[in-house]
Amino acid sequence: MVTEPLRFPNLVTGFDRNPDHAARTALYTRYTPYEWTQNIISHFNEADTSRNYSERHRNDAMRVIRETEEKTASGQRESGRRLGERLTDTTFWRNELATELERLLGETNLLQDKRRDLEKAIQDIEGPMHIAKECLYQRENRIGIDLVHDQAEQALLKEVDTFRNCQERLRSLHERALAQLRNNRAAQHDLERDVKSKESALGIDSVCHQLNNFSRGINYFGGIEKYDPTVTTPESWAENSNRIIQRSQNERSKSQQLRSDADNLICACANEMWNAWNSSNNALSSRSSETLEAKCKLQMHLHRVQQEIFDVEKNIELLRKAIQDKSNPLKVAQTRLETRAHRRDVELCRDGPQARLMMEVQDLSNSIEVLHRKLQEAEAHHQHLLKTQSNLETNLQVKANSLFIDREKCLGIRHGFPMNVQSRF
Template structure:
């Protein structure tokens, strides 16, 4: 009270020692302004106080507290009477002139009414012991929780360190695996590119050979065309003609074989390019994965640009497994090796085809030349025989003509004897009668 009065009033209070003149807090509680005291007191103490719900029998509890907002000054007596008992409102017999218009609860009445509700010293001791025991148990539980937390923290740090070391080791192994696979892919790409270059060269040679075969074919066709100019009985279906037709058929067959092998080489080059694209794509993916894994392998707890990235687990269903990863690369390598083997087979087929083609064309050309040579020889022999016979015939004709001239001269020379003979016959035919005899002179 003294503190409150000293806070709001500068002069000391002249209080009376008579308890009967103090205001009664029970009477004050009956007024309409006691609700705020009840609200403050209710629920302010723990459950160990069994009398917390008894309001009227515990005036010493905090509901008897009053704050500066409980103080009010009034200008008229009517307003003071409407709010309950007021200390010395009309007189100054108690000497409380400074408290005029101030409502103060009765401390004496509160102490008197609380005599029946106070705790005993045993209750006080027991309450202290209970609080100490509860606090000790709470401290032990807190210490146990703290120790468990520290132990879990240490274990978590240890597990995380071991996990990071294991992940680092696995990343290192993964980097080695990717490096090995990438090295194998690069070697296979180089081998495939070399094989493709060789196949391109073989294909170019085959195309050049196919173009060069046109010349023998054209020559053979020209030979047949010129042989069609033969006349009469010389236009015969002889061995050279058969050889020329056979050579044309053989050259066309060789051209068809070379064309087929060129088409095979073209298709194989397309397959090799497809495999090369797959290998290069796989190598590029592994190069990118190698960069990312190396970057991940270099990350530490103190590294920059580390964060709690979200939606990482959603990619799990799209990820491949190491077995599928290895099978994919192995399948690409096996396919490349198979295509390289097929390319080598085609190159060998091209070499064999060109060799057999040239050999066959050479054999056909030799056979045709032999037939033509033989036919030329036969023709030359026939011509020579005819030429000799022609010379003989010409000589005979000359002799016949010469003989004819001789005979003509002989005939001319015989005109005189003929005339003599005919004249003799004419003369003898003039013989008369029986003298006209067919005698020996007439016979001659």
């Protein structure tokens, strides 16, 4: 590569072809030494000023850099601290909510068990109620005078009323238990939703708390600081969780009270039904004893009446025989009178034999008449005794039927209470 030689301009003539004109022009365009010196000084001053300004600017820039770095670091530390505090607060409330949720779930399970106990108790009442109704139905088969509204029937009716009343009270409490379970599930839903929200917030705040200047995934989101999606304040946020927990605690308290009420009601109903059951059994036993005693007395009277009938029948036979035995003496006396009536003339005398025969006939007639009257009375008594015997036998059948109903059909199915109260409660 060939380079051309440097060419310096002609300071005297310049580029003008006329030498004289060039010399004069050069003379008038020269600077004075003072101007040159002032120019140098001005350059020095300008350089100092520029350097001083630049130094101050650098110092200010370094101060601003340090301040911004400190402010940035402080801001990050403060944000990190606030995020840590927020994590602590959220964790606290999350734990409180989770603990309350666990307690509520346990209480709900216990209430579910108690609800099943109530349903079981309501169903178990059907057995003894059916037995009591069956006893009332069987006792309708009593006959005649034994169809009495006695203490046993009153006890059975009261027993049925007791069973129905217990069922109604248990059903009412069962409805309350179902309503309380719905309230528990509503409170559980609020707790679960708040716990999920807290866990989600913990995950987000944990990620934010772990972010630093060297984390991956950080990026610019212009204008995000102007967007405010918040819907609560720290006070309302804490109050919301506290309100949810308090609601759950209130529902748990109501549920516990309801379980206690259910236990007390089941025990009270069991005792009432047991007492009514025993009262009916005692009344049936007492009535059976009365019926058995009446039956025994009827049998005794029947035996006496039968013996009396036998004696009356013997007496009737004796009366008939006595009447029959009087016929021949009467015939003899009347035959004597009729034969003596054939005497002649003065021989028809009212003598001693005539008077005695007439008296004998009269006595025999009176005796026969008395015997006939006694025979009629004996036969009337015999008929009355036969009727009494029939009534006694009928009443014995009635008593036997009533005794069979009360002892065999009623007490026979009431030996054991069909609800195992001791094992349940």
